[in-house]
Amino acid sequence: MSFASMGFAFFVTVVIVIFYIVPAKFQWVVLLAASWYFYGYYSFNDLVYIIITTVSAYVCAALIENARIRQDAYLKDNAETLSKEDRKEYKARTKKHQRLFLICTLVLNFGILAYLKYANITIAYINMYRLKWFGDTDFIPFIRVLLPLGISFYTFQTMGYLIDIYYGKYARERNFLKFALYVSFFPQIVQGPISRFGQLAPQLYSPKKYDFNNIRSGFYRIMWGLFKKLVIADRLAGYVTSVMSQKEYFGGFYILLAVFFYSMQIYGDFSGGIDIASGVAEMFGIRLTENFERPFFSKSISEYWQRWHITLGTWFKDYIFYPLSVNKKILKLGKRLREHGHESLGKRIPIYIPMLFVWILTGMWHGSESRFVVWGLFNYVFIVLGTELEGVSARITGRLRLRESGTLMKSYRAFKTFWLMSFLRLFDINQTPSDAFRAFRLIFTDWRTFDIVKVYEQLSLPQEDFIVAAAAIVILFVFELIQRKGSVRERIFAMPVACQWVILSVLFVAVSVFGYYGPGYDASAFIYGAF
């Protein structure tokens, strides 16, 4: 049951009707039943993994919180007899126990994720090197398992919750079924966003009154998501795959176009999927965290990563980057460098070391092959270079008498960032790092004449599709330009009702008529759904 299918539309409609019919105190139960049904329908056998995550996180949160409650009670009861050191020691002991509970649960859950995600690629590498070095053809068999739906997303979301409980940021959810809903809420289970407990849970459990504005607003957002997914992303997918599978045959110009198209494809696919998820949630009166903020308008790679897949970036920032950056050993290293006269480097080290970890892990999150780690490292290098060269860049801008805040400089920076990020995606659309480098080289060395007929005839992008894709990309660009000045939906809803109907009808027709339903069409295949 894909997000972009009639089955899903029917399912959501039924759930909405039941949701607003039942007494308000049972609404969350409807969402839980719908979420479990959705997950079980998609892949019944994978329910076991999400149940393990739910149960282990629930138990661990209880152990952590109970340890804290026992500690507080003990310190209160013995307030007069305990010295400051005794209190400190007791707190340290409690913290140690809590840390043990946390680490065991993190190891279990990330262990399952790592096993399912990396076992086969590890086996493949072992087999390859055994053959290469020892001529051994006695291969280790691959494990027969597909990555469960949304496992990277719900694992990160649930483990984030646990770490927050450990830090004492929230009180744990005591109702097991309510907690299970937080883990499995169906609109976001496929590809996020990775929500925080404090933001999502209160919305899931609170009673909701039927509000036509929520339904209308959610519906617009779903249609816009479908437009991005079906009209843009799915239409361009064939072209990108064809060119990348025959790079030498097509040459530089086609590859450059494929690089551009892939950026549009993955943005349409991922942000479109998020729009659908957010739109569905909105119909239940629930606002999901925004995952995109017009990333292609970013003026640097750092900024880009604050605007693309925002919830993953903030997860890594809060649970990996910050804890590492205040790690005593790393801080000590920075201090030592400063004491030895390396003032600037000493300040940067507590930033650059944690960032390296974050980018290696971000790469691994996106895929198990080495090319994703290489992709992560390139991101890291570009961000570090961007930071280190800020002074040089400012001097050049000054000499050229250009204003940093002027339209020209802003456009130049956005253009540069877009193409840097697009070229890095060559690691995503090629099977190995060397394939990606080859494609990059061909862009600059193989400039045969661009024959548009070749595109129409030999690629999965006939002339009409080419025109539709180009027009849709322009519409997307204009939409985002308008969006910079505020919500487009709010503007539409301020218009006369007749205009609203016209816009909705046009969008509906565009998705129905121009949605790409070509051969091999599989709307269930959201790219990020595979992560």
Add this chain to the structure above:
Amino acid sequence: MDRIIEILREIHPETDYENETHLIDNRIFDSFDVVTLVGELMDEYDIEITAEHMIPENFNSASAIYALVQSLEEE
């Protein structure tokens, strides 16, 4: 409090720290700035800032940072 504003001005001189209450939420301070600030605070006040203190609420304004420093000094 004055010293904290001084430290903040070394990182972003142009910000009005007396009135700004969304340093993190409004992205005036990015993660680079936060880590630099934490290093400065730890050196200046001889306090230990750990992972659990690294939440936006503790760094959104000069007064929130001041409150964090005070609570850590008392520990």
